[in-house]
Structure formats: C-alpha cells, structure tokens
Amino acid sequence: MLIDTKAQTLDLQAKLFRGLADPSRLAILTALRGGPLHVGAVVGATQLSQSNVSNHLRCLSECGLVQAEPRGRFVYYRLGDARVGELLQLALDLLGGVANGIAACDRYGDEATKPCT
Amino acid sequence: MLIDTKAQTLDLQAKLFRGLADPSRLAILTALRGGPLHVGAVVGATQLSQSNVSNHLRCLSECGLVQAEPRGRFVYYRLGDARVGELLQLALDLLGGVANGIAACDRYGDEATKPCT
DNA sequence: GCGACATATCATTCATCGCTGATACGAGAA
DNA sequence: TTCTCGTATCAGCGATGAATGATATGTCGC
Numbered sequence: 001m002l003i004d005t006k007a008q009t010l011d012l013q014a015k016l017f018r019g020l021a022d023p024s025r026l027a028i029l030t031a032l033r034g035g036p037l038h039v040g041a042v043v044g045a046t047q048l049s050q051s052n053v054s055n056h057l058r059c060l061s062e063c064g065l066v067q068a069e070p071r072g073r074f075v076y077y078r079l080g081d082a083r084v085g086e087l088l089q090l091a092l093d094l095l096g097g098v099a100n101g102i103a104a105c106d107r108y109g110d111e112a113t114k115p116c117t
Numbered sequence: 118m119l120i121d122t123k124a125q126t127l128d129l130q131a132k133l134f135r136g137l138a139d140p141s142r143l144a145i146l147t148a149l150r151g152g153p154l155h156v157g158a159v160v161g162a163t164q165l166s167q168s169n170v171s172n173h174l175r176c177l178s179e180c181g182l183v184q185a186e187p188r189g190r191f192v193y194y195r196l197g198d199a200r201v202g203e204l205l206q207l208a209l210d211l212l213g214g215v216a217n218g219i220a221a222c223d224r225y226g227d228e229a230t231k232p233c234t
Numbered sequence: 235g236c237g238a239c240a241t242a243t244c245a246t247t248c249a250t251c252g253c254t255g256a257t258a259c260g261a262g263a264a
Numbered sequence: 265t266t267c268t269c270g271t272a273t274c275a276g277c278g279a280t281g282a283a284t285g286a287t288a289t290g291t292c293g294c
Contacts, residue, residue, distance in 0.1 A: 010140040014139055020138075023127045026130050027127055087208065097200070
C-alpha cells in the first residue's frame with residue numbers, strides 16, 4: 001500500500017543501520033574496505049571466532065552489504081556497494097564531531113566506554 | 118592506550134549506528150530534518166507515545182545527534198549536526214540499491230518485512 | 235496560589251540479538 | 265577413496281534494548 005511506504009522505509013532504514021550497529025560487523029566491513037578477503041583472512045583480521053564471522057557474513061551477504069565469491073575451497077567476500085564504504089566513512093567523520101557525546105551516552109552498549117555516573 | 122584505538126573507534130561507530138538503528142528514532146530524526154520541533158510536534162509527527170519520544174530524545178540529545186533548546190514551557194529539538202542528515206540520506210540512497218536484500222534479511226527486526234522462507 | 239499543560243523520569247515487561255561450542259558440508263590433495 | 269582443511273549451520277545461553285503506564289517536575293495563565 002502506498003500510504004504505508006513511509007513506515008516501511010523507516011523500517012528498512014533501521015534494518016540497514018542495525019546491520020552496521022555491531023562492532024563485529026563493523027570490523028568485518030572495515031576489513032573488507034581494503035579489498036576482498038576470504039573468511040579465514042577476515043577471522044585473522046578481526047580476532048573473531050570462525051563461526052561468529054561466518055554468521056555475520058551470511059547476514060551481511062543476504063542483506064547485500066557484502067558479496068560472496070566462491071573460489072576453490074575459499075570464499076572471498078567484498079563490499080556489496082561502494083556506498084557501504086561511504087556510509088562507514090561518513091560515520092567516522094561524524095564521530096570526529098560528536099564522539100564525546102556518543103561516548104557519554106549510557107543508553108546503549110558501552111563495552112569499550114565507561115558508563116556515565 | 119593507543120593500541121586499542123581501533124577497537125574503541127569500532128565501538129563508538131557501532132554505538133552511533135545503534136542510535137540510528139530504530140524506526141522510532143529514525144522517524145524522530147527524519148521529522149527533525151524539516152526543522153526544529155517541540156516534543157509535542159514530534160509526537161504528532163511520529164505517532165509515538167509521549168514518554169517514548171521523550172526517552173528517545175534524551176538519548177539522541179546526550180549522544181549529540183540532536184540539540185535541545187528550551188523555549189518557554191516547550192522544548193525545541195533540532196538535528197545536532199548536518200552530517201546526521203547526510204547519513205540518513207546516504208542510507209536512503211543505499212536502500213535504493215540493496216533494498217531488496219535488506220528486506221530479505223531475516224536476521225534482524227522484520228516488523229514490516231516478511232521473513233524469508 | 236491554583237489548575238492546566240508540556241516534558242521528563244522510572245520500573246517493569248517483553249522481545250531480540252550476539253556469542254559460543256559442537257557439528258555438518260564440500261572441495262581439494264595425497 | 266580417504267584425509268584434511270575451509271566454511272556453513274544449529275541450539276542454547278546471556279545480555280541488551282524498546283515500549284508501556286504511572287508519576288514527578290516545571291512552567292504558564294487565571
């Protein structure tokens with residue numbers, strides 16, 4: 001239906017951001033910004049467990065954020081769209097301006113940042 | 118410590134994206150792209166409950182994504198940084214390319230999209 | 235001061251997501 | 265074929281976050 005398009009778009013947008021809202025996935029995507037890597041290389045680059053990486057890659061792949069390319073018994077992954085990289089970069093830029101605020105926000109995961117008070 | 122900067126950045130980045138990874142907050146931010154609004158207006162624009170909006174605005178404000186400006190007994194909110202709007206727009210652009218994939222991804226919240234299989 | 239309105243806070247409930255460990259699958263080498 | 269390596273899948277646990285409803289704070293008009 002047309003009148004619901006707005007809400008649907010918001011949901012899709014939220015889903016997209018949720019795909020990026022995890023340090024593990026960000027580490028994977030960031031690693032892939034340097035070029036295609038096979039799973040083992042991603043595991044090495046991110047220090048994550050193999051099944052963890054595989055799980056995330058599956059999701060990212062289904063969402064189109066990365067593309068899989070089987071080659072022999074390896075599977076190479078690359079970013080699925082250049083704008084994924086842009087999005088990551090823009091987020092980094094934004095962090096330069098509001099990083100202090102983000103760090104201070106105690107509402108969401110603060111594994112690496114101290115909760116305020 | 119310097120050697121941990123990378124992981125910390127990833128965490129902050131994740132936190133930033135997590136701030137955007139919710140349809141309610143996206144609705145609020147999208148509404149604010151049109152200019153400053155007071156809480157009641159945001160409630161009207163988003164169809165969310167007042168306490169829900171207030172909670173989200175608090176978080177967004179602490180994170181620097183929006184700015185609060187008390188005026189009389191109203192409180193007007195605006196986007197805290199132009200790049201927030203850019204980020205939203207870039208996400209929308211990206212959705213144009215991979216929306217089908219995002220919709221198909223059954224791993225994350227699918228309130229408005231059907232799970233695949 | 236008193237009542238009405240705008241906003242903020244709090245505790246609870248409910249759902250969701252990420253990680254782990256074990257295991258299954260599949261392709262290549264010997 | 266058989267063994268080994270790379271990758272994928274699955275179930276379960278632990279933790280986090282979003283929405284609600286009631287309530288508190290604070291500001292304006294009368």
